[in-house]
Amino acid sequence: MIKKYLTIDIGGTFIKYSIMDEKYRILEEGSEGTRKNPExxxxxxxxxVLRYKxxxxGAAVCIAGFINPETGENTDDSVGENFRAYNLKQALSTAGDFPVILENDSNCAALGEMVLGAGRGLRDFCLLTFGTGIGGALVLDGNLYRGKHFKAGEAGLTLLRYSMTDGKTSCESAGATSALVREVSRTLGRDVDGIYIFGHLDHPDILKKYNVWLEKAALVTGNTAMLLDPEAVLIGGGICGSPRFIGDLQKTVYHMFPQLEDYTEIRVCETGNQAGRIGALSLFLKQAF
Structure with a gap:
């Protein structure tokens, strides 16, 4: 008899779920809009959970935040209150009367790539996802590295510039794809999306904003690689659907950090929006319940 597992990827806009077997084959899947009210x-x-009880x-769940996988506690104040108000590991385990694992979504994406994607065969790699924010995860010596406070790999929180003038501080971090969209929309005086931007890079104002953003993305990518010396840096997020971006990122990183070209690859993630669910299930299958 085939054993089935409920895998859930909780995002700020959508909750995506799949029923998978032990070989990560998708037997059923769906999605629904994420409710903002915590209750x-x-x-x-x-x-x-009750629908598939x-x-x-059991259930393997990934979500944004600083997740303690043992207790289920989410200590990230930057995520929505709905993500933090309840201990989801405990609540869903009680509802389903079965085991539940809860893990950070970027960590799960990295594991998903290690199981079925661009991380196969690698022992040491980093994952960076460019989306609403910049997510990150580390796999060192074949194991997920979470850090003492479950914040390892959060490259989007690093600063590229910091200064103080007249008692006022000014700092700059790398902007995610959402930052590029905001900047271009502000420049054009109307709302556009990433698809529009990459379809109009021949527009001088759009190209200028894109190049500034690209340099920041390359700095984060290159600094992460220099610090950790991985075999590869995997790049994820919807923007990876653009071959132009990956080529530009590789070119810019290797121009800034020429030594990296000899020993650190920059690869595109391969498992798409299933990465988190695949990785979460891989963690579940390793547990001895």
Whole structure:
């Protein structure tokens, strides 16, 4: 008899879920809009768990935040209140009466790539995802490295510039894809999206904003590689659908850090939006419940 597992990727806009078997084959999948109200959000997830309660062996869940996988606590104040208001590991385990694992979404994406994607065969690699924010994860010596406070790999929180003038501080971090979209929209005086931007890079104002943003993305990527000396840096996020971006990022990183070209690859992630769910299930299957 095939064992089935409920895998859930909780995002700020959508909750995506799949029923998978032990070989990560998708037997069923779906998505629904993420409720913002904490009580409604919890009820939404409990309803999903109850729907499959009698069919699966347990649930593997990934979500944004600083997640203690043992306790289920999320200590990231930058995520929505709905993500932090309840201990989802405990609540969903109670609702389903089965085991639940809860892990950071970028960490799970890295594991998903190690199982079925661009991280196969690698022992040491980093993952950076460019989206609403910049997510990050580290796999060292074949194992996920979370850090003492479950914040390892958070490259998006690093600063590229810091100064103080007249008692006022000014700092700059690398902007995620959302920052590029905001800058271009402000320049054009109307709202555009990433697809529009990459389709109009021949526009001088758009290209200028893109190049400034690209340099920041390259600095984060190159600094991460220099600090950790991985075999590869994997790049994820919706922007990876643009061959132009990956080529530009590789060229810019290797121009800034020429030594990296000899020993650190910059690879595109391969498992798409299933990465987090695959990685979460890989963690679940390693547990001895």
């Amino acid at each position: 409604e959000f919890l009820k939404q997830l409990e309803t999903l 009698t069919e699966v062996e």
